[in-house]
Amino acid sequence: MTLRDRMQTIQQNNEARVAIEEGFAWDNQDAYLFDIDGTLLRSRDRVHVDSFTTTLQKLMGPEVTLEGVALAGNTDTSILREACALAGITPEVLEPQLAAITEAICHNVAGRKHEMYPQLMPGVEDTLQHLADRGAILGLATGNLEMIGWIKMERAGLREWFRFGGFSDHFPLRSELVGDAAKKARELAGPNATVCVVGDTPRDIEAAHANHIPVVAVATGHFSFDELMQHKPEVCTTSLAYLLQATRDQS
Secondary structure (H helix, E strand, C coil): CCHHHHEEEEECCCCCEEEEECCCCCCCCCEEEECCECCCEEECCCHHHHHHHHHHHHHHCCCCCCCCCCCCCCCHHHHHHHHHHHCCCCHHHHHHHHHHHHHHHHHHHHHCHHHCCEEECCCHHHHHHHHHHCCCEEEEECCCCHHHHHHHHHHHCCHHHCCEEECCCCCCCHHHHHHHHHHHHHHHHCCCCCEEEEECCHHHHHHHHHCCCCEEEECCCCCCHHHHHCCCCCEEECCHHHHHHHHHHHC
């Protein structure tokens, strides 16, 4: 059976596209793990990125930059390692200093949080309300360091929605932090709770499936609807707003 056969696709107009795997009730899961950047919000500032560069160059040398490092779907700790590797800094030199570097980045962001102006993606608040009304618990599964992730939620006005999260402080691989967040979700909702990831990159899809978790892929980041569909998410949509509207139209 092909992917096209397995998916129900709703074409609302040239821009609004929603595909849902046959039989999958995307809004009837016990817990949801949301990515942050590109999924819940878009940063209209460079505080997070600049804090990386400033801290790395201060502690590791001016040759360390983020040039050549893929940021979308990556984790903060993996970005640090990749940037240093490109600058010729060996793991033996980096690893003893990694905790100090991440702490400095977090404190840099915290000191500049008044400069952060996140923009919510379409339909985010309505979707969170919809899922909460259906009794789901909401968490984060993000490549951000924990302090930075919660600062972004605070600045975006979303902090109240989320009870827990999986972050990259101790998990350079996204699949590992998703697994950690799923474990926390089941501690709250029960060992047999159904969990769903919501993210905007192929790495979110791959990390969810590595943990045998379904995923809602939203094309509000750097990847298009068609690019995300190639990775076979259970749900793919051009935005959470369109997904919610399509679901309400079908009910």
